[in-house]
Amino acid sequence: MAPSDSGNKPPNSQAQSKGTKPPSNFIRHLIEQDLASGKYEGRVHTRFPPEPNGYLHIGHAKSICLNFSLAEEYGGHCNLRFDDTNPAKESQEYVDAIKENILWLGFQWQGEVRYASNYFDQLYDFAVQLINSGKAYVCSLSPHQAREFRGTLTEPGRNSPDRDRPIGENLDMFERMRQGEFTDGEYSLRAKIDMAAPNINMRDPVLYRIRHVNHHQTGDRWCIYPTYDYTHCLSDAIEGITHSLCTLEFEDHRPLYNWILQNLDLDSIRRASDLADTEFRYVLPEQTEFAKLRINYTMGGKRNLKDMVETGVVTGWDDPRMNTLAGLRRRGVTPAAIRNFCEMVGVARSESVVDMSMLEHCIREDLDNNAPRVMCVLAPLKVTLSNVEAAQEMVLTMPNHPKIEAMGYREVPFSREIYIDRSDFEVEPPPGFKRLMPGGEVRLRGAYVIRCDEVIYNADGEVSELICSIDPDTLGRNPEGRKVKGVIHWVSASAGLPARVRLYDRLFLVENPEDKSLEDYRDGLNPDSLVELTGCVVEPSVRATETRAGFQFEREGYFCIDSLDSDDDSLVFNRTITLRDSWKPAGQG
RNA sequence: UGGGGUGUCGCCAAGUGGUAAGGCACAAGGUUUUGAUCCUUGCAUUCGUUGGUUCGAAUCCAGCCACCCCAGCCA
Numbered sequence: 001m002a003p004s005d006s007g008n009k010p011p012n013s014q015a016q017s018k019g020t021k022p023p024s025n026f027i028r029h030l031i032e033q034d035l036a037s038g039k040y041e042g043r044v045h046t047r048f049p050p051e052p053n054g055y056l057h058i059g060h061a062k063s064i065c066l067n068f069s070l071a072e073e074y075g076g077h078c079n080l081r082f083d084d085t086n087p088a089k090e091s092q093e094y095v096d097a098i099k100e101n102i103l104w105l106g107f108q109w110q111g112e113v114r115y116a117s118n119y120f121d122q123l124y125d126f127a128v129q130l131i132n133s134g135k136a137y138v139c140s141l142s143p144h145q146a147r148e149f150r151g152t153l154t155e156p157g158r159n160s161p162d163r164d165r166p167i168g169e170n171l172d173m174f175e176r177m178r179q180g181e182f183t184d185g186e187y188s189l190r191a192k193i194d195m196a197a198p199n200i201n202m203r204d205p206v207l208y209r210i211r212h213v214n215h216h217q218t219g220d221r222w223c224i225y226p227t228y229d230y231t232h233c234l235s236d237a238i239e240g241i242t243h244s245l246c247t248l249e250f251e252d253h254r255p256l257y258n259w260i261l262q263n264l265d266l267d268s269i270r271r272a273s274d275l276a277d278t279e280f281r282y283v284l285p286e287q288t289e290f291a292k293l294r295i296n297y298t299m300g301g302k303r304n305l306k307d308m309v310e311t312g313v314v315t316g317w318d319d320p321r322m323n324t325l326a327g328l329r330r331r332g333v334t335p336a337a338i339r340n341f342c343e344m345v346g347v348a349r350s351e352s353v354v355d356m357s358m359l360e361h362c363i364r365e366d367l368d369n370n371a372p373r374v375m376c377v378l379a380p381l382k383v384t385l386s387n388v389e390a391a392q393e394m395v396l397t398m399p400n401h402p403k404i405e406a407m408g409y410r411e412v413p414f415s416r417e418i419y420i421d422r423s424d425f426e427v428e429p430p431p432g433f434k435r436l437m438p439g440g441e442v443r444l445r446g447a448y449v450i451r452c453d454e455v456i457y458n459a460d461g462e463v464s465e466l467i468c469s470i471d472p473d474t475l476g477r478n479p480e481g482r483k484v485k486g487v488i489h490w491v492s493a494s495a496g497l498p499a500r501v502r503l504y505d506r507l508f509l510v511e512n513p514e515d516k517s518l519e520d521y522r523d524g525l526n527p528d529s530l531v532e533l534t535g536c537v538v539e540p541s542v543r544a545t546e547t548r549a550g551f552q553f554e555r556e557g558y559f560c561i562d563s564l565d566s567d568d569d570s571l572v573f574n575r576t577i578t579l580r581d582s583w584k585p586a587g588q589g
Numbered sequence: 590u591g592g593g594g595u596g597u598c599g600c601c602a603a604g605u606g607g608u609a610a611g612g613c614a615c616a617a618g619g620u621u622u623u624g625a626u627c628c629u630u631g632c633a634u635u636c637g638u639u640g641g642u643u644c645g646a647a648u649c650c651a652g653c654c655a656c657c658c659c660a661g662c663c664a
Contacts, residue, residue, distance in 0.1 A: 228664050
């Protein structure tokens with residue numbers, strides 16, 4: 001069976017349609033300023049630079065939406081670049097998953113996928129240039145010694161004994177590093193900046209380290225790998241990026257980002273860049289930081305997610321309870337909902353925690369507009385309609401959406417024996433209960449008003465069946481002389497399809513699972529984050545539905561077919577989210 | 590105790606010297622064959638705090654307070 005690509009829309013479809021202009025934020029102001037001043041001669045070129053060491057999560061979605069939307073809005077481009085400088089932690093599996101997630105969200109990157117590893121040769125040449133100008137040296141300090149020499153937050157560091165190694169020797173040593181003459185960690189290439197700098201990133205940061213490991217893109221061609229700080233700014237520069245957006249924790253790295261670019265010959269950068277053969281004046285990229293997306297009741301961070309996967313807290317990166325894009329997708333969350341959410345939360349520099357209800361709102365908003373309605377009984381209670389003939393099989397026609405006629409109609413079988421949900425019947429109903437009760441009436445959605453004439457109990461004293469009668473004059477119209485308030489959903493017992501339904505709820509009960517006051521995030525887990533129901537009954541039209549998109553099970557919530565475990569013989573649905581429910585029984589919160 | 594940041598409604602967030610947008614949440618009504626959706630209304634005399642400049646300050650200045658990030662050859 002095809003995976004349930006609920007609501008996947010082609011790129012550039014109206015994720016944030018509404019015709020309203022995008023909300024103002026400081027990055028848009030910046031770009032508009034740059035456009036006005038002609039700084040980049042009208043170019044806007046961003047990039048999304050994931051490290052392929054895990055799956056993308058909703059926090060990445062914010063960055064993806066930001067970078068791609070900005071480029072689109074201002075007529076620019078956005079590259080996809082894998083920041084693959086640490087092969088020990090990365091893999092092709094992650095590369096593939098990340099590409100797929102971005103396309104699913106509805107974005108298309110400019111040209112070919114980039115890899116920082118594409119630039120290893122240029123990066124090496126630039127390093128040689130730094131050595132030649134006396135701005136980098138090969139250091140023999142071990143990682144442990146280097147830490148001691150670095151000083152502390154309040155004390156300056158000390159110079160490496162190799163800091164004044166002659167240029168010729170540095171050149172030779174660096175080449176030998178590349179040739180594989182040394183072991184991991186034996187030497188490193190460092191920038192010669194200032195060991196007394198108050199910003200620790202400027203205390204002669206490492207540019208290259210020795211790692212005898214295979215790289216998922218370059219194989220065994222290299223045994224030295226450039227660090228993030230050295231690679232990122234140069235990759236941006238090579239790709240002609242104008243606005244290099246990243247999160248707040250990189251703020252302290254900005255001086256280094258600029259130092260590296262400014263201490264290299266500008267023309268040599270230009271020649272190595274995508275702008276080499278263009279008419280554009282070459283201008284260095286600039287880094288701008290914004291606050292990460294955090295959502296309460298969730299845990300972010302690839303490290304944490306990876307831990308949940310590896311320790312079996314969830315079933316995998318695509319567990320529907322995970323905040324990964326793969327998980328949200330399998331849960332039935334649509335790309336449009338995520339894109340709207342990312343726009344709704346805004347972009348700023350203050351560290352904030354967005355309320356989960358905002359995401360939920362976006363999910364419901366999109367699904368309400370796009371999900372066809374269907375009826376599914378989660379906890380079946382048999383109802384026999386005494387005045388309907390057993391042979392009298394009927395087919396009712398019901399709209400797929402209560403407001404959007406263009407979504408068409410479906411056929412719903414109706415018969416003498418039907419199922420309703422156990423929660424829609426109460427022998428002793430609480431005040432305000434609008435559903436079925438002994439002797440009471442209720443509307444069967446899209447069908448007749450029924451009256452409960454008799455309640456049948458089993459040996460344990462539980463309600464096992466209801467005998468009801470229909471009011472034959474109430475199909476498509478209200479009864480005369482009385483008002484029936486309640487409407488409940490139902491499924492024909494003979495035509496209904498058996499199904500398993502997974503009710504997902506938030507994974508955490510605590511607002512901030514990462515809080516230090518929690519010894520282990522596992523202590524904050526919701527034990528009921530997944531409840532699987534068997535023996536549910538769903539109307540047969542779910543099978544005919546072409547789209548396989550998300551459904552609304554009327555009065556229950558939004559559901560999608562599970563992409564992995566569902567097939568034509570055994571239907572499995574995942575609850576994406578419940579409907580809002582403002583009903584409170586009297587006396588209860 | 591070094592450096593870099595941030596503080597506007599319960600939660601996001603606009604605002605860039607002229608008298609506090611918007612969304613979420615919440616509350617109250619209305620419509621409704623989904624207790625959904627939709628609609629209407631309400632929801633910061635006040636912008637971390639204390640002073641100062643000004644006819645006028647969330648916006649400018651000074652001090653203070655709180656919180657976040659940085660001592661990986663991770664990104």
